[in-house]
């Protein structure tokens with residue numbers, strides 16, 4: 001197996017420089033003392049990619065030392081897979097992300113990592129043709145199935161004409177090409193405003209808000225269209241219309257992702273052809289032992305390779321050395337700081353901000369501390385009857401406009417886990433996860449606790465699915481501030497934060513993780529990979545250059 005990372009060019013080839021912009025490549029010396037702050041999936045994969053880089057012929061001549069600091073007593077962050085005993089066997093509950101998508105380039109970076117870690121035989125795939133991939137439901141007082149191309153034109157027509165929850169889609173699609181593109185002075189707007197402007201408010205409030213609940217548990221009237229719908233945001237200007245430009249928009253690749261995908265093809269492609277084939281034909285994938293198997297294995301491998309992992313060690317302060325060539329890391333358990341040539345902070349931006357004091361006139365701390373994040377209460381339920389669900393599919397999502405009398409428990413949606421993934425439990429049954437809260441709880445001083453949340457979850461399942469049976473196993477988890485919210489202006493604020501980091505720490509402190517360039521597991525691993533392979537100075541370089549796109553016909557990016 002070739003090394004994951006090829007030697008990093010000391011002088012980057014011209015093409016790479018042109019493609020990524022000069023500022024992407026910092027002039028850090030080879031080797032060095034690296035500190036990774038945070039032992040979630042971003043921190044663990046950052047440490048892994050740094051270790052891999054240190055093993056290339058170019059870098060082997062130099063000494064590299066990697067220390068990972070994690071405040072908690074375990075690594076893995078939000079990813080947590082719990083094995084629970086039930087009558088007749090064991091089932092697996094995920095309290096955070098449960099599946100990943102093979103979509104490149106992020107999915108491809110993850111596949112390479114999984115292969116590299118020797119986990120490929122534990123992969124489980126969900127087929128693109130399964131009911132979970134095709135059938136999605138929306139709940140606004142009653143369950144409404146969303147249209148899907150594989151369900152045919154007749155089905156599409158019937159749904160669009162008869163379902164009030166899908167109201168506005170036909171008129172929105174037909175009127176959209178006549179809407180003028182936004183004026184040049186509009187630098188960002190909310191997702192709700194963008195969809196309303198291009199189509200109509202009904203589409204924003206129903207379909208769009210439901211989908212955004214399923215990803216960000218967030219409020220479409222706060223979230224940034226520029227950050228979260230980048231190709232549509234770009235497509236509006238480039239093609240004048242999202243509908244007419246849609247064939248091209250669907251094939252748009254941002255240059256930095258294209259460069260990454262190219263690298264993943266040429267240098268770091270997964271070698272196994274069966275794995276590639278499975279990735280190409282699946283809609284989602286996970287691991288037999290749950291996604292936590294990935295973080296467990298990363299930790300194990302890092303320890304074997306001599307990386308120091310300091311669990312239960314919160315970092316309290318980060319300070320540049322006088323010459324800005326090193327960074328001092330202060331921890332709770334030691335009066336004297338340790339110094340490193342490079343620190344990569346993968347903890348939430350708010351946590352990082354509490355470790356910093358920026359020079360006056362550099363608004364770095366407020367820029368980082370004001371990235372909000374929502375809390376989701378996750379309730380996993382397991383029933384021994386495998387045929388309890390009256391409908392099939394991925395699950396249901398609840399739009400923002402669903403009245404409180406139809407959603408009195410502040411639910412965001414229900415995931416039909418036993419429909420999505422098979423092969424993780426030793427007994428058949430029906431497994432559901434109810435997600436509560438997110439932005440519904442913005443501004444609340446106290447949120448529902450365990451007992452109330454479990455009651456709410458059962459009530460939500462009874463209301464939506466008519467399931468009144470008692471679950472044989474229940475797991476409650478409150479995921480505090482687990483999903484960062486990229487609100488309007490995120491791109492501009494992160495560009496400023498880049499300059500603040502540069503000014504304060506030179507090339508010494510970079511960031512990666514869900515607070516910045518994408519909240520998904522794929523995004524986090526991609527950010528870790530990008531940071532290391534492009535040798536970024538702050539990790540926020542993508543925000544400082546104008547995003548450039550190309551339409552690329554890539555029929556099967558896995559071949």
Ligand SMILES: C=Cc1c2[nH]c(c1C)Cc1[nH]c(c(CCC(=O)O)c1C)Cc1[nH]c(c(C)c1CCC(=O)O)Cc1[nH]c(c(C)c1C=C)C2
Pocket residue numbers: 095096097098099100101213214215216217376378395396397412413414415435479482483519520521
């Ligand atoms: C704690 C709850 C979470 C909610 N969203 C996320 C988490 C961790 C993060 C997330 N969920 C999805 C994506 C898109 C990534 C992708 O698949 O490409 C992200 C970043 C999609 C998604 N949403 C749900 C599922 C089962 C999936 C597939 C990926 C995964 O397993 O996380 C269901 C779901 N998630 C949330 C809600 C409210 C919800 C409702 C049915 C919040």
